[in-house]
Amino acid sequence: MSGPNDSVEEMVRQALDAFARATTVAELNQARLDHTGERSPLALANRSIGTMAPADRKTAGQQIGRARGQVNQALAARRDEVEAAELEATLAAETVDVTLPVELAPVGAIHPITGLIATISDVFVSMGWEIAEGPEAEAEWLNFDALNIGPDHPARGETDTLWLDPPEAGVVMRTHTSPVQGRTMLDREVPIYVVCPGKVYRADEFDATHVPVFHQVEGLCIDKGITLGHLKGTLDHFARAMFGDVRTRIRPNYFPFTEPSAELDLECFVCRGESVGNPDRPCRTCSSEGWIEWGGCGIVNPRVLAAAGIDSEIYSGFAFGMGIERTLMFRNNAADMRDMVEGDIRFSRSLVGAAR
Numbered sequence: 001m002s003g004p005n006d007s008v009e010e011m012v013r014q015a016l017d018a019f020a021r022a023t024t025v026a027e028l029n030q031a032r033l034d035h036t037g038e039r040s041p042l043a044l045a046n047r048s049i050g051t052m053a054p055a056d057r058k059t060a061g062q063q064i065g066r067a068r069g070q071v072n073q074a075l076a077a078r079r080d081e082v083e084a085a086e087l088e089a090t091l092a093a094e095t096v097d098v099t100l101p102v103e104l105a106p107v108g109a110i111h112p113i114t115g116l117i118a119t120i121s122d123v124f125v126s127m128g129w130e131i132a133e134g135p136e137a138e139a140e141w142l143n144f145d146a147l148n149i150g151p152d153h154p155a156r157g158e159t160d161t162l163w164l165d166p167p168e169a170g171v172v173m174r175t176h177t178s179p180v181q182g183r184t185m186l187d188r189e190v191p192i193y194v195v196c197p198g199k200v201y202r203a204d205e206f207d208a209t210h211v212p213v214f215h216q217v218e219g220l221c222i223d224k225g226i227t228l229g230h231l232k233g234t235l236d237h238f239a240r241a242m243f244g245d246v247r248t249r250i251r252p253n254y255f256p257f258t259e260p261s262a263e264l265d266l267e268c269f270v271c272r273g274e275s276v277g278n279p280d281r282p283c284r285t286c287s288s289e290g291w292i293e294w295g296g297c298g299i300v301n302p303r304v305l306a307a308a309g310i311d312s313e314i315y316s317g318f319a320f321g322m323g324i325e326r327t328l329m330f331r332n333n334a335a336d337m338r339d340m341v342e343g344d345i346r347f348s349r350s351l352v353g354a355a356r
Helices: 004-021 025-036 041-051 054-093 112-125 178-187 228-243 302-307 324-332 345-350
Strands: 137-139 171-173 192-201 213-223 248-255 258-267 291-300 316-323
Touching: 004 025, 004 041, 004 054, 025 041, 025 054, 041 054, 112 192, 112 213, 112 228, 112 324, 178 192, 178 213, 178 302, 178 316, 213 228, 213 324, 228 248, 228 258, 228 291, 228 316, 228 324, 248 291, 258 316, 291 302, 291 324, 316 324
Parallel strands: none
Antiparallel strands: 137 171, 192 213, 213 316, 248 258, 258 291, 291 316
16 A cells, blocks of 8 residues: 555656656746646645644655655756757757858949059059059149140140139149159159059040040159169069060150150950961951050150159159050950949949959
């Protein structure tokens, strides 16, 4: 015949079994109510102690107290296990592969012109040169006179240059970044090694090969003993950085601010010169001439040095200038300059890597 001890032990066994079967926090909460709540067998047994004979109350109270303590301890231990298991299952079910590409919102792209300017700047900074900048609304004297461009030069006419009102103020939207070179020669001590990228403005048509606002990069070197050989070596390095293994040549030309002056040509990167004199293999890129004009260059005119207060008997230098849009067209076969200013994100994305 079973006694009180057997009954309490059975209550404990049932409670422990219920806790062990619970696999979620919700199931464990229900088992807690069933076996430790106000209507649970142990709670009812505890309330029945008052109906016992005084001699039995102490023993029964001690037994039920130990049982309730055992059940509560088992409940706490099982809760830790269930919560840990439930958390692990949730994390496994909600795992995100962070290596997969995800686009939470539409993203833009660095404009190819901006990226190419950064690349060009890196090329010259790695050579020890500095980056120089200046205002886009520039004094007429710095834009023309200081560069040996006389008052009757056609470039100073309204057909080529954008003048700001009032005209007598002598302020233009700079037609090249050469005024930055002039400011550098006035502000800094020689030797000078600077490269000047930036916007320039011309009264040009808006078509596939011309825009009224575009970008140039110009370089200036002033030091003792500078020769045409230093210019050619610098431009060869620049060309290889932009276009890879490419040949260059310089051919005589005229610019007011350099003497002697030259045009820098690149070997045609389409036909590699094989179209020259070969009517069976015409090349549209270079018009079957084998070379493509890239920019102008030359030894700085002594008059330009004198305008900046530099003694041409001691110092000499070279300068060069290229269009950045033109460089981008060569590098990436971009056919229409208008694509560069219309703000279509698809154009920038299509040339990802053009700058780097």
